[in-house]
Amino acid sequence: MKYIVDIKCLSVYIKGKKILECIDLKIPRNSIFTIMGPSGSGKSTLLRVINRLIDLIPYAKVEGKVYVFGMNIYNVDPYILRKQIGMVFQTPNPFPHLSIYDNVALGAKLNGVARNKDELDKIVEWALRKAMLWDEVKDRLREPPSKLSGGQRQRLCLARALAIKPKLLLLDEPTANIDPVNTRKIEETLTSLKNEMTIVMVTHSPHQAARISDYIAFLYMGKLIEWGPSSQILIRPRSKLTEKFLRGEI
């Protein structure tokens, strides 16, 4: 299976308003695929369709077909689908009542990724190392996440998503609210991960898309304007709209 996500004429309406309009998109396996576009273009909605978090939004209607791992997502139990898909959100949202350790361990434990305490400890360490957070928190794993900085919290959320050992990782503007040092660490982590999983990231920054993407899709006003290898989209975009976005004009 070359494409891990295959979207066919996807339209989404929320309270009757069209948010996405007949999107056709294929996301290649083991790549970093960036969905970029200005605010309100439907990027986050598209991401939430892939793991069916869109189901949580009242009055959301989805049309078209979405295949993830070769399965039609509406023929699969959403909980089983989400167990295989990690997600990191725009605002760092570690669970405030759990310790740093438990934040990372919870998903792995409840989803049956770890069978015993030793395995769980190993997964937690692996995920925190991947998120470049281990050295900063290894001596205070029992502390609450409120003791961490904003960037550290976001890397904790990345570790939490990685600990469920996903085949697909979704990131919704993960560096929008954090400083450049933490942004660099997250981007390095993502680059190191693409051999192990497929990464789909939403961003409004063409610079970030240029730094890490293998493929880029440009979304504007709910429509997919174009998508392709990042070099082609960034250097020789086919659409005037993409050009304007890259120049910061829209």
Add this chain to the structure above:
Amino acid sequence: MKRLDRRIIMDRFFKYLVIVISLIALMPLFYIITSILVHGGSTVLKAGISFLYEPPPSPLSTNVGGIGPSLLGTILLMTITIIIGLPLAFFTAVLAVEYPNSIIAKFVGILTRSFIEIPTILIGVLVYTIMVLPMGRFSAIAGAIALALVSLPYMYTHIENALASIPWIYREAAYGLGLTKPKALFHIFMGIARRGIVAGILIGLAKASGETAPLLFTIGGSRHSYFQGLDKPIDAIPLLIYEFAQTPYNIYHEVAWGAALILLLIYLGVFATLRLLVKKVEL
């Protein structure tokens, strides 16, 4: 400069006004607590520790006796009230928050809230009609059901508010991990909302433990014998205070003051312990 002075004066005036009004609002509470401490304290000191386990005295006795059966009755009634009321309130609140568009959730929510408006004495009459009359006697279980109905809307409202106020970002994070609704509820949402949930339980319990009206029709006020079974009469401290305060005997008035102090100490003890045990979640 003049304008600034005026602003500072207004600010101070407003601050002192708020403090004075707050103190006026608290005065009745101070008065009640002080009266209970003074009158109740003297009774408890006179009776000693036996006040907690002995039965009440006879009206012409010089010995204060105790409130043993009533204290035990209050503790048992509160325990059964929580066992009956908390699951009902909790799962009704979960239904309302997790399935907000469901007609059943809306109906149950409105019905539960409407219980707040009903005078508690009517809840006593209701339980009297559906339980006491068919059983042919007053009972602990009838009292506990009446108190559970009294506390239900308070617990429900607070637990619902606590669950509904969990920020959306944590809901997305929980479901994004692949957690099912029950797992997300028990491992994430209850943990984040724990302080609000405990506050709801305490408010419901406080409301129920201070109620007299529903007990008048349900428990029978059996204050000279200890617990004999859920289907047998029982007593509770509020009922003892209510009935003893109306008698012409000074010794009963003394016992009522002492009982009021014990009830106050139970409140403060339970509230303070739970507040200390359940730590605040820093979002």
